[in-house]
Amino acid sequence: MADMLVHLLTLPDIDAYAAGYHAQGIRVIRAMAPDMKKITAWVEGRFGACWASECAVAFTHQPITCFIAVKEKEILGFACYEATGKAFFGPIGVREDMRGSGIGAGLLLHCLHGLRELGYAYGIIGGVGPVPFYEKTVNATLIPDSTPGIYRDLLG
Numbered sequence: 001m002a003d004m005l006v007h008l009l010t011l012p013d014i015d016a017y018a019a020g021y022h023a024q025g026i027r028v029i030r031a032m033a034p035d036m037k038k039i040t041a042w043v044e045g046r047f048g049a050c051w052a053s054e055c056a057v058a059f060t061h062q063p064i065t066c067f068i069a070v071k072e073k074e075i076l077g078f079a080c081y082e083a084t085g086k087a088f089f090g091p092i093g094v095r096e097d098m099r100g101s102g103i104g105a106g107l108l109l110h111c112l113h114g115l116r117e118l119g120y121a122y123g124i125i126g127g128v129g130p131v132p133f134y135e136k137t138v139n140a141t142l143i144p145d146s147t148p149g150i151y152r153d154l155l156g
């Protein structure tokens with residue numbers, strides 16, 4: 001799994017994607033500390049213990065470096081930054097039946113704007129899965145020789 005690089009000074013506007021999910025009553029909001037257990041349990045149930053652990057790290061920062069997609073009180077997706085490592089984006093996951101509505105792009109862009117606000121000029125997407133998703137939404141490019149990268153000593 002390679003890493004990708006994103007230029008944070010030329011990020012697209014969030015609104016292009018937000019219109020689609022706003023029309024369905026879905027919002028992307030910064031996670032709140034009182035919801036930490038609820039959110040990390042949701043992540044663990046759908047995406048496993050490793051992603052839940054990275055998500056828990058996002059709750060150690062102020063502001064919290066995790067965004068969630070919600071409809072009323074229901075969690076539909078999550079994404080984190082500054083969790084796996086400095087300047088890193090991820091993990092990200094959208095509930096399976098809600099994919100394809102722009103929620104993933106909304107979560108990604110909120111997090112990348114968050115990284116920019118921390119002062120970084122570039123962000124790193126660690127150990128990518130869906131390369132075209134990142135190429136298409138934020139013009140990310142694969143980093144040569146980036147495998148195995150930061151996850152090389154992962155136990156499980």
Ligand SMILES: CC(C)(COP(=O)(O)OP(=O)(O)OC[C@H]1O[C@@H](n2cnc3c(N)ncnc32)[C@H](O)[C@@H]1OP(=O)(O)O)[C@@H](O)C(=O)NCCC(=O)NCCS
Nearest residue numbers: 092093094099100101102103104105128129130132133136
């Ligand atoms: C990757 C993921 C977060 C994308 O979420 P999503 O809500 O379906 O994505 P969006 O609807 O915002 O997609 C935005 C654009 O990227 C494209 N896209 C999304 N996933 C894609 C994929 N796997 N391959 C190619 N293009 C993809 C969409 O078609 C859309 O393009 P459009 O603007 O032309 O319509 C979601 O599929 C997911 O949770 N996957 C499982 C977890 C995962 O793999 N996380 C990434 C780990 S690095």
